[in-house]
Amino acid sequence: MSENQFKSRSHQDHKPGGNPLRPGGGPMRAMQMPVEKPKDFKGTFRRLLLYLKPYKIHLVTVFFLALASTTFNIGAPRVMALAVNKLQEGFVSSLGIDFDYIAKILVILTAMYVLSSLFNLSMGLVMSGVSQKTVRDLRREVDLKFSKLPLSYYDKHPHGDMLSRVTNDVDTIANTLQQSLTQMITSTVSIIGYIVMMLTISPVLTLIVIATLPFYVIVTANVAKRAQKYFAAQQKELGDLSAHVEEMFSGHKIVKAYNMESDSIKKFKEVNERLYNQGWKAQFVSGIMFPLMNIISNVGYVFISVIGGIWITGDILKIGDILAFIQYSRSFTMPIVQTSNIANILQSTIACAERVFQVLDETEEVSDNKEDDFNDKLEGSVEFKKVNFSYTPEVPLINDMNLKVERGHTVAIVGPTGAGKTTLVNLLMRFYEIDSGAITLGGVDIRNLSRSRLRRHFGMVLQDTWLFNGTIRDNILYGREKATEDEMISAATAARADHFIRTLQDGYDTVLNEEASNLSQGQKQLITIARALLADPQILILDEATSSVDTRTELLIQEAMGTLMKNRTNFVIAHRLSTIKNAETILVMDKGSIIEMGNHYELMEENGFYADLYKSQFAGYEI
Incomplete structure (x- = not known):
């Protein structure tokens, strides 16, 4: 999986004009909002029940355990009334108090309360297993769904909201299944039981x-x-x-x-x-x-x-009967309150389930289980033939683009924000599908290749470095997991990263903390270059990687990138025009079209858009 695919899952909201290789990016703003009522309560409820179907035997067991627990609990005051009534008879009669009878009642009462507790504990354990297995299945399904969604889904949906659906919403479902479902059973049985017992008294x-x-x-x-x-x-x-x-x-x-x-x-x-x-x-x-x-x-x-x-x-009536009735009447209100609360909780839970199901119902990326007709790597030449593309039908972006990049050449892409630089790369890697035309790699239409096989030919070094929480070794090996230790060290050495890594206390086993803040920006960038070198891609996609580092580190990164770009086809999204003067071809894009094309000196002689852009960056300097 490419670095960009992982970045597309980072916890960021998408807003226009954001991260390279996607139409948006920005800081996540996690907000706790009140859960709305479900739009289709019955349909969502029935669908949620389907996830409980594999555990119907467990649910039947829970029902009978709840019934038994509640029955013993409800019956206890009625049995206690027998002991009180016997005491009353003993006080008013000359026969005295029958302590043996009362002792038996107390033993029966103790047994009833113990059994009620054991049944209640068993019910909780069984229901806990059911709820956790259910949400495990649901989380697994949602996670699998996320891996099948196209990049456009991530571009259009705030990642904080996506994270909330797979964590908060699923947790709400789990809590309801584990607590409210059993509470609903016991409350219903309790209400019926209390009424029946009260009717038997008066x-x-x-x-x-x-x-x-x-x-x-x-x-x-x-x-x-x-x-x-x-x-x-x-x-x-x-x-x-x-x-x-x-x-x-x-x-x-x-x-x-x-x-x-x-x-x-x-x-x-x-x-x-x-x-x-x-x-x-x-x-x-x-x-x-x-x-x-x-x-x-x-x-x-x-x-x-x-x-x-x-x-x-x-x-x-006797005193014991009245005491039992009073106890029932005092306990009668609690299950009523619980039932009304459960109704509100159920509304909230179904709304959460509805949000989860919305993700599961999203249109997946069209499957491309193709058998590739090649064993070795394709030649690194790339060609765009009359390519047309738009993110939305009413707003055309790329119109009739024609471009041929020879193997081993470097193509720099420049232009203002929204010109289509990022879109060009998105199409090349099939993050989005073109509307018409064709893009070929080594003469093969990329639509005839599986996405996974196609992307194995690409490597990326982005301006926004992405390193995950793990060791430096793990992050470099992310480029090629089966690489040997020597291959990994060679890649790090070529990327000018080996020296600083060995100065760290744990060397390659140094654990990167959250956001890899224990490394400098330049050091992180060198590690991403080492990762790309280890992957040994045929085609490189480079975003300006030196904009936020010091001059000395910039030189190191430029040297490392020079090594990385040798004998490869390179697409460079350029911000600093001084870094692309040696590119064989410079594409100047505006509004989705290539308006100028040539090398640096040819474009400067034309004195057009590129020349104006270059002069605006280097006013007062020798060209």
Whole structure:
């Protein structure tokens, strides 16, 4: 896989005029936004269930474990009532208290609670396995999908959003499967169980409890509606705060250089204050739900206590029965609240699943499982024949381009931003497909070659170096994993990198930290050149690699690039025109067309676009 393909997956948002070899690039701004409601709840829910289908036996097991756990838990107060009733009989009769009977009840109660806990633990373990296996399968499918998507997808979608879909959204699904699904089962069984047990004690008292249900629904609906608005605002402010902090930390040198610390602090205080206000409102409104529900519960509790007390004195019910009923009525509200919360969580989860499925439904890059009709490397000559291309049909970019590059020649591509320099390389490597015409490599139409085989002929050295978290050895061997130690060291030596690598404490085994910040920009560039040398490509694509290094390092890089370019066909996207004076051919592009072509001296004599561009860079210097 090419370096550019990996760069296209870096955590950056795409914006026009960005990184070479793609139409966009820029800093990622990760923002936590409130999850929207799903557009197709039923369809997405059914599709999510398909991922659970392989584990249906496990889900049936979870259901029965939840049923058993909840049943033992619900039955315990009714059994406890037997012990209390026996105590009451002992106090009011002359026979005394039957402690053997009470002891048996206590043993039964203990066994019921222990069994309930064991079933609950088993349910959690089984469901944990199901949820983790399900999201493992889902992540694997999404990752495989990303590898099949065309580069245009990465150019059009912010990478922060893509990362969020494969991490945050999938984690939300996992949490819901592991916790909310089992909670939904136990809550439903609990509500039914509590009603049945209360009916066995007293249908009249049960009606009193059920009569409070509409009040619970009204409170829950109204409070949730108001709280949701504030939680959404809280998430927005949290996203703004995170974006500001990330922006200030990543650009802290610029902030200090321009003495803008006070403005940064002022903005932070403003956003933080807004976050505080919205967060306080959200917590306050959501926090009053349980006190209001307790009030409703206590009103019902008063009626039950009064009526129950009257019935005890009339010997209609016993003390144990009333105590059990009160316990059921007090516990009755909790599963109702949990069920309403699960409904909101389920909405959020299905919305997350919908975002993941949107990725899975994207159009994949057209497969090209072709059997290549050659064994050795193709000749490095490249030809564009009447090539036309546009990113969008209504905006043509490259029109009727004709170009022939002989093997071993260097072609420099210059022009203003948006001229089509990057697009030319994108088409050459089949990151995008041409609309019409043909591009040939060694006389073979590149569309007749598989993309992987085609790209083995190319090597890249970009202005924005890309090194992954690993050792220097691993990063160089990325060019050719099966290369020997001697071949790797030879490549590093030719790239003028061997010397500085050996001065490091761990040499080639030095581990690069995040963004390889423990190396200088020049050192990173030399390693990328060593990687390209090790790959030994037939064709090189070079972006100006010396724009952000000191003069001495620039000379080293120029020497290394000179070694790298020998006996290869080179395409150089040029920014410093002084570096391409010796190129056999210079293409001057503007608006997708080649407007001038020739070597440096021919173009200077024409006194056209290139000459003006060159003079603007070197005004006052001898040409």
